[in-house]
Amino acid sequence: MNPRIKSWAWQGAAVIAVALLATWFSHNLSTNLAVRGMQVDFGFLASRAGFDIPFRLVEWDSSYPYGWALYVSGVNTLLASALIVVLASLLGLALALMRLSGNPLAAGTSRAIIELVRNTPQLVQIVFVYVAVLQVLPPMRQSITWFGSIFLNVRGLYLPSPSGTAYDWIITATVVIVIAAAILWRRLGLIAAPRLVVLPPILILGAVIAGFTASWDHPVLRGFNFVGGTRVPPELLALVLGLGIYTSVFIAEIIRAAIEGIHRGQSEAARSLGLTANQSMFLVVLPQALRILIPPLTSQYLNVIKSTTLGAAIAYPEVLQIFARTVLNQSGRAVEVMTLVLGVFLVVNLLTSAAMNAWNRRLTLQGR
Amino acid sequence: MRPLIRALFGTKLNAALSLLMLAAFAFTLPPLFRWLLSDAVWQAENRAACTAAGSGACWAFIRARFALFFYGQYPEPERWRADLGLLLLVAIGTGALFARRGRGWWLAALVTIVPVAGGILLAGGVLGLKPVPTPNWGGLLLNVVISFVAMAGAMPLGILLAFGRRSSYPIIRWISVAMIEFWRGVPLLTILFMGLVLLPLFLPQGVTVDNLVRALIVMTLFNAAYMAETIRGGLQGVPRGQAEAASALGLHPAQVQLLIVLPQALRLSIPGIVNIAVDLFKDTTLVSIVGLFDLMGVVNQSMKDPAWLGLAAEGYTFAAIVFFFACLVISLGGSLLERRFGVGQRR
Numbered sequence: 001m002n003p004r005i006k007s008w009a010w011q012g013a014a015v016i017a018v019a020l021l022a023t024w025f026s027h028n029l030s031t032n033l034a035v036r037g038m039q040v041d042f043g044f045l046a047s048r049a050g051f052d053i054p055f056r057l058v059e060w061d062s063s064y065p066y067g068w069a070l071y072v073s074g075v076n077t078l079l080a081s082a083l084i085v086v087l088a089s090l091l092g093l094a095l096a097l098m099r100l101s102g103n104p105l106a107a108g109t110s111r112a113i114i115e116l117v118r119n120t121p122q123l124v125q126i127v128f129v130y131v132a133v134l135q136v137l138p139p140m141r142q143s144i145t146w147f148g149s150i151f152l153n154v155r156g157l158y159l160p161s162p163s164g165t166a167y168d169w170i171i172t173a174t175v176v177i178v179i180a181a182a183i184l185w186r187r188l189g190l191i192a193a194p195r196l197v198v199l200p201p202i203l204i205l206g207a208v209i210a211g212f213t214a215s216w217d218h219p220v221l222r223g224f225n226f227v228g229g230t231r232v233p234p235e236l237l238a239l240v241l242g243l244g245i246y247t248s249v250f251i252a253e254i255i256r257a258a259i260e261g262i263h264r265g266q267s268e269a270a271r272s273l274g275l276t277a278n279q280s281m282f283l284v285v286l287p288q289a290l291r292i293l294i295p296p297l298t299s300q301y302l303n304v305i306k307s308t309t310l311g312a313a314i315a316y317p318e319v320l321q322i323f324a325r326t327v328l329n330q331s332g333r334a335v336e337v338m339t340l341v342l343g344v345f346l347v348v349n350l351l352t353s354a355a356m357n358a359w360n361r362r363l364t365l366q367g368r
Numbered sequence: 369m370r371p372l373i374r375a376l377f378g379t380k381l382n383a384a385l386s387l388l389m390l391a392a393f394a395f396t397l398p399p400l401f402r403w404l405l406s407d408a409v410w411q412a413e414n415r416a417a418c419t420a421a422g423s424g425a426c427w428a429f430i431r432a433r434f435a436l437f438f439y440g441q442y443p444e445p446e447r448w449r450a451d452l453g454l455l456l457l458v459a460i461g462t463g464a465l466f467a468r469r470g471r472g473w474w475l476a477a478l479v480t481i482v483p484v485a486g487g488i489l490l491a492g493g494v495l496g497l498k499p500v501p502t503p504n505w506g507g508l509l510l511n512v513v514i515s516f517v518a519m520a521g522a523m524p525l526g527i528l529l530a531f532g533r534r535s536s537y538p539i540i541r542w543i544s545v546a547m548i549e550f551w552r553g554v555p556l557l558t559i560l561f562m563g564l565v566l567l568p569l570f571l572p573q574g575v576t577v578d579n580l581v582r583a584l585i586v587m588t589l590f591n592a593a594y595m596a597e598t599i600r601g602g603l604q605g606v607p608r609g610q611a612e613a614a615s616a617l618g619l620h621p622a623q624v625q626l627l628i629v630l631p632q633a634l635r636l637s638i639p640g641i642v643n644i645a646v647d648l649f650k651d652t653t654l655v656s657i658v659g660l661f662d663l664m665g666v667v668n669q670s671m672k673d674p675a676w677l678g679l680a681a682e683g684y685t686f687a688a689i690v691f692f693f694a695c696l697v698i699s700l701g702g703s704l705l706e707r708r709f710g711v712g713q714r715r
Binding site for chain 1: 372375376382385386389390392536537538539540543549550552553554555556557558561562565566568569570571572573646650651653654656657664668671680681684685687688691692695696699
């Protein structure tokens with residue numbers, strides 16, 4: 001057969017099959033909706049929600065519209081994701097260093113933790129932390145107290161919260177400077193050291209200075225409740241701890257594989273050129289390992305954003321819990337709600353992976 | 369003894385690390401051991417009796433609910449059917465793993481006899497077996513059923529999508545890419561919700577789909593996308609010369625792909641496929657959030673039983689242990705398969 005005709009025939013068949021399936025689905029959908037006396041209409045997003053969101057970073061009360069709830073819960077999802085990514089990266093790095101330390105005790109412990117955590121479901125871990133650890137904490141009056149101003153009890157973790165104009169300015173300035181420096185590092189060429197070594201301490205230093213200038217609002221027990229400070233609800237704690245630990249073992253394995261993937265000759269050559277062990281690690285091995293690290297690390301971070309939906313199991317008010325549960329139950333608009341929820345995750349995932357791919361491509365091109 | 373001491377206390381840093389680790393062990397291991405074993409209670413009537421008998425874990429709870437954890441509400445006189453189905457799966461699965469000759473027949477049996485016979489055994493309604501509706505299926509049985517069906521369905525679909533993504537016809541490629549990236553871009557739990565609330569709307573009016581079947585459909589499609597990417601990796605790993613040599617020998621392009629390239633690609637993707645199987649088995653717990661009573665769901669429910677109220681730590685520890693060993697078995701089977709096929713040894 002003529003390859004051109006064949007190509008058209010196959011592709012035409014595929015198009016027709018997909019079109020038929022789509023028409024069948026949309027026909028079924030419209031009949032089903034017509035029977036229920038409904039139609040696809042996103043107008044309900046503007047109507048009054050009338051429910052409370054127990055934990056939020058942005059304004060919300062029950063008079064706000066449904067559409068705003070997507071924003072509130074989206075911020076909650078991003079907050080949980082960010083905290084999990086930080087915790088998992090730090091824990092993962094620690095586990096990887098333990099594994100690579102050459103100390104049999106540390107390496108064995110790390111290995112045991114990794115195997116144990118990664119072979120049990122993440123849902124079991126999250127719910128375990130929530131139900132078996134956080135819900136059996138003492139009540140308000142017998143809170144576990146650290147330094148007189150951090151309280152842990154069954155209602156959550158109470159932290160002192162900083163505030164003040166100077167504090168806000170210093171934090172903003174530090175973050176802006178660090179991000180700008182991270183992007184323009186090579187072009188600035190200030191110090192001949194990798195940014196991974198220089199920038200995190202600057203960030204910490206900025207936070208410490210800001211902390212000294214801030215006025216701290218300490219939580220105080222008044223009657224039956226704490227006044228002042230910030231409350232981290234147990235749902236968020238459980239999600240961050242459970243998922244953070246679960247993700248950290250995968251990150252540990254990724255880091256280990258990346259460092260072990262660098263040919264021994266590289267560090268041997270660096271040592272024979274007179275570099276110290278630290279220099280060879282930070283200037284020769286780590287920059288190369290970073291290159292292998294980025295693609296799998298990206299997919300882990302994307303998994304974290306997706307896995308925060310497990311917060312629905314412990315009623316953490318994230319996108320799925322608020323939208324696919326509360327809003328769906330109240331409004332009954334299954335098609336619209338699920339389209340929005342799926343759309344949000346799809347867009348976030350595709351955008352993040354596109355950005356990380358671009359960064360990865362730049363890293364790969366440099367110096368090869 | 370010498371090398372061990374040097375490894376543990378050779379340098380100052382190492383010695384500090386070792387001491388730190390030993391201190392951490394001293395702090396965590398004895399209480400853990402006491403709770404898990406030495407202070408644990410193995411026989412008691414209810415929670416109150418448990419607390420009276422010892423301060424450790426109340427394993428009597430697990431013993432009392434053991435059958436529930438494995439079969440859910442599956443009626444007791446019919447449980448032999450679930451056992452027989454599982455036995456069939458294990459027997460034919462082991463056969464496929466260890467067979468020296470006729471592995472194709474074993475695999476064919478795995479994807480035909482096991483689902484058909486297993487389905488008849490579990491659901492009943494024919495051959496004089498009492499029908500057991502799916503809401504009564506539960507416990508670990510449900511996790512196994514979902515994993516097996518999703519895996520068996522995802523395999524052919526994934527192969528199809530992987531070939532589609534490598535196709536030289538742009539339209540077929542785009543359709544495959546859209547399909548794969550959609551399922552990979554959204555969380556499993558939202559997909560389960562989608563199956564729960566959206567799937568019935570997309571089916572003809574009057575057609576009702578069982579809750580379990582909805583979960584099975586979306587789990588299969590979800591895993592097919594991941595399977596497609598793994599198999600695509602395998603397809604890329606097969607040297608071009610293989611396909612060229614096969615074409616030169618006069619094989620039809622379809623024969624080249626199905627008989628020469630695909631078997632080698634599948635061999636290369638074994639580690640990835642095993643990872644998918646482990647992840648899938650762990651993620652079957654998510655169905656407990658959409659109202660099915662798998663092992664996780666049954667544990668959640670049992671803790672609300674007044675006689676055993678609030679024994680969360682025991683319940684979830686037990687679930688974790690079961691999943692740990694199940695995943696270990698899958699991983700071991702996988703590495704056995706890898707060795708059988710010499711993955712990473714011959715090219």
